Amino acid sequence: xxxxxxxxxxVLDEQDIKIVSLGxxxxxxxxxxxxxxxxxxxxxxxxxxxxxxxxSVEAISFGTSLKQSFKDVLSRGxxxxxxxxxxxxxxxxxxxxxxxxxxxxxxxxxxxxxLCADGSSDVYNQQIGSRLSALLGLPGITSVSQINCEGxxxxxxxxxxxxxxxxxIKGQAVxxxxxxxxxxxxxxxxxxxxxxxxxxxxIKIDALGLSDAELLPKVTKVSVKGFVMNRKNIxxxxxxxxxxxxxxxxxxxxxxxxxxxG
Amino acid sequence: xxxxxxYSDNITLTKQLxxxxxxxxxxxxxxxxxxxxxxxxxxxxANTAADEVFVLKxxxxxxxxxxxxxxxxxxxxxxxxxxxxxTPRGKDIAAKVAAKLGAGLVTEAQSVEFDDGCLLTTRLLxxxxxxxxxxxxxxxxATIAPKTFEEAGSSDKQTEVITIEAANELNQITIGETxxxxxxxxxxxxxNRIVSVGRGVGKKEDLSMIGELAQAFDAEIGCTRGIAEDYxxxxxxxxxxxxxxxxxxxxxxxxxxxxxxxxxxxxxESKVIVAIDMNENxxxxxxxxxxxxxxxxxxxxxxxxxxxx
Ligand SMILES: Cc1cc2nc3c(=O)[nH]c(=O)nc-3n(C[C@H](O)[C@H](O)[C@H](O)COP(=O)(O)OP(=O)(O)OC[C@H]3O[C@@H](n4cnc5c(N)ncnc54)[C@H](O)[C@@H]3O)c2cc1C
Ligand SMILES: Nc1ncnc2c1ncn2[C@@H]1O[C@H](COP(=O)(O)O)[C@@H](O)[C@H]1O
Numbered sequence: 001x002x003x004x005x006x007x008x009x010x011v012l013d014e015q016d017i018k019i020v021s022l023g024x025x026x027x028x029x030x031x032x033x034x035x036x037x038x039x040x041x042x043x044x045x046x047x048x049x050x051x052x053x054x055x056s057v058e059a060i061s062f063g064t065s066l067k068q069s070f071k072d073v074l075s076r077g078x079x080x081x082x083x084x085x086x087x088x089x090x091x092x093x094x095x096x097x098x099x100x101x102x103x104x105x106x107x108x109x110x111x112x113x114x115l116c117a118d119g120s121s122d123v124y125n126q127q128i129g130s131r132l133s134a135l136l137g138l139p140g141i142t143s144v145s146q147i148n149c150e151g152x153x154x155x156x157x158x159x160x161x162x163x164x165x166x167x168x169i170k171g172q173a174v175x176x177x178x179x180x181x182x183x184x185x186x187x188x189x190x191x192x193x194x195x196x197x198x199x200x201x202x203i204k205i206d207a208l209g210l211s212d213a214e215l216l217p218k219v220t221k222v223s224v225k226g227f228v229m230n231r232k233n234i235x236x237x238x239x240x241x242x243x244x245x246x247x248x249x250x251x252x253x254x255x256x257x258x259x260x261x262g
Numbered sequence: 263x264x265x266x267x268x269y270s271d272n273i274t275l276t277k278q279l280x281x282x283x284x285x286x287x288x289x290x291x292x293x294x295x296x297x298x299x300x301x302x303x304x305x306x307x308a309n310t311a312a313d314e315v316f317v318l319k320x321x322x323x324x325x326x327x328x329x330x331x332x333x334x335x336x337x338x339x340x341x342x343x344x345x346x347x348x349t350p351r352g353k354d355i356a357a358k359v360a361a362k363l364g365a366g367l368v369t370e371a372q373s374v375e376f377d378d379g380c381l382l383t384t385r386l387l388x389x390x391x392x393x394x395x396x397x398x399x400x401x402x403x404a405t406i407a408p409k410t411f412e413e414a415g416s417s418d419k420q421t422e423v424i425t426i427e428a429a430n431e432l433n434q435i436t437i438g439e440t441x442x443x444x445x446x447x448x449x450x451x452x453x454n455r456i457v458s459v460g461r462g463v464g465k466k467e468d469l470s471m472i473g474e475l476a477q478a479f480d481a482e483i484g485c486t487r488g489i490a491e492d493y494x495x496x497x498x499x500x501x502x503x504x505x506x507x508x509x510x511x512x513x514x515x516x517x518x519x520x521x522x523x524x525x526x527x528x529x530x531e532s533k534v535i536v537a538i539d540m541n542e543n544x545x546x547x548x549x550x551x552x553x554x555x556x557x558x559x560x561x562x563x564x565x566x567x568x569x570x571x
């Protein structure tokens with residue numbers, strides 16, 4: 001019966017981020033936090049494995065304002081959540097994040113299976129799973145679209161662009177899953193209510209025994225500039241679609257985009 | 263000796279990385295070391311302007327099993343920069359190497375420069391909403407997507423190829439079957455016009471209507487990630503976006519595509535962008551030159567008719 005840990009990131013919802021036209025800076029003042037999109041698939045996969053094989057699912061995150069995330073995470077079938085809430089997360093790069101998560105996992109582990117998603121929706125580094133496997137000395141498998149667990153053996157199917165590959169692992173592993181591995185179920189009312197009673201535990205970053213150097217990012221941002229789109233934005237929205245269509249066709253003809261007649 | 267390391271599991275990409283490495287060399291004054299693993303084909307590598315070529319040879323053919331050996335090489339040679347090919351395997355290997363070296367790694371760097379003792383890189387953030395310029399302490403690693411740089415040409419020189427024995431046995435991992443993904447061979451990035459389908463199209467059968475529209479424009483069909491990866495209605499090489507194909511046709515025509523930033527990041531350099539969506543507030547209209555707000559099931563047949571006449 002596997003003991004599973006899912007790593008999830010609590011990120012700003014990019015749909016709420018606005019680009020300030022002056023200076024192209026990002027306005028995040030109206031942005032809410034969410035569970036990084038693909039991490040929901042990682043949680044879902046852990047829960048499905050446990051539904052089939054028994055075992056337990058725990059989740060861990062390194063970030064800020066993590067308390068707000070507990071209800072959502074726990075209502076998705078996770079039994080317990082760990083939080084490393086620290087302002088250090090604000091400027092952390094993959095090096096620091098992996099150091100912190102690996103140290104915390106050494107403390108609360110071992111786990112039979114550690115799941116990450118393919119990439120986080122804010123930085124999409126696609127690194128944490130691989131880094132964790134290296135730091136923890138465990139097999140690390142990425143781009144996984146299917147997992148089968150049997151006893152202490154795991155088979156993972158990877159999607160690698162030009163081929164698929166099946167990897168058999170004996171013992172513990174860190175696996176990064178693709179979003180197409182499953183479709184995420186919406187928590188039921190019962191699950192949402194039960195979430196309030198589930199345990200959460202805060203892990204203090206100071207208690208992890210990491211040196212200052214291990215918490216100092218190797219990658220630092222010099223600037224972040226919003227991408228601006230300068231488009232004509234001519235939108236036809238008459239009730240009469242025939243009119244709209246002829247206006248559009250006329251515009252496309254002017255742009256020289258209609259098929260040549262031969 | 264400090265140098266610039268190049269590695270990809272894909273040899274075409276290795277040649278592109280050599281170009282990037284040689285550009286770095288101009289400022290860093292350090293040699294470019296190319297690493298190949300296992301049985302990778304050397305053709306066209308030893309006669310580029312790269313300074314040294316190393317072949318790591320172990321008994322395990324799985325590319326990922328060389329992560330330790332590459333990290334060992336990097337720390338023995340005290341490499342100051344490492345450029346890795348941004349394939350799924352390459353990204354995994356790069357991150358494992360970075361963890362072993364305790365180094366920073368920038369994913370899908372669009373540019374890499376040496377500046378003031380650091381690597382200066384640019385990359386996309388928030389699914390393409392923003393571009394970040396970042397500074398990476400040495401040793402600094404980056405993965406680079408295919409086609410970011412041209413392949414290095416050949417030079418007169420014949421670099422000596424040095425083979426290094428690598429211990430790459432893995433006890434807990436065995437590789438089972440591998441299956442090539444059958445590709446249609448469509449090169450979407452070369453298409454002049456693209457009609458792109460989103461989840462506004464309700465059923466797979468309705469794709470025939472979109473096909474007719476594409477034909478009326480002489481366009482290729484593309485799609486959003488969900489159509490390919492979740493619904494499997496179209497092959498994965500037809501999906502456009504930050505994690506899919508990057509396209510810049512003369513015309514991109516989205517049908518039932520909401521225009522989330524991750525999709526826009528793959529098509530926003532198109533010359534003309536057109537969209538049909540029933541939601542007036544769909545972000546695609548902000549990214550479009552022309553659009554119609556309406557039900558695609560009403561608009562597309564009318565449009566096909568108008569284009570035919
Ligand atoms: C890290 C990450 C990477 C991603 N990478 C990619 C990527 O590379 N490519 C990509 O495409 N996506 C990517 N995505 C997903 C992306 O965020 C969006 O979810 C996706 O692009 C939305 O696809 P869609 O427009 O088909 O679907 P939806 O967002 O569901 O939009 C459907 C649209 O159809 C409209 N519609 C519905 N019915 C009708 C009708 N009858 N007539 C007209 N309009 C109708 C709706 O109004 C809506 O605007 C990524 C996401 C993440 C988190
Ligand atoms: N701060 C974090 N806390 C917990 N898990 C994380 C964190 N950052 C990344 N991860 C995990 O690693 C995956 C890949 O993230 P990234 O390397 O940032 O693209 C995410 O999908 C999460 O599963």
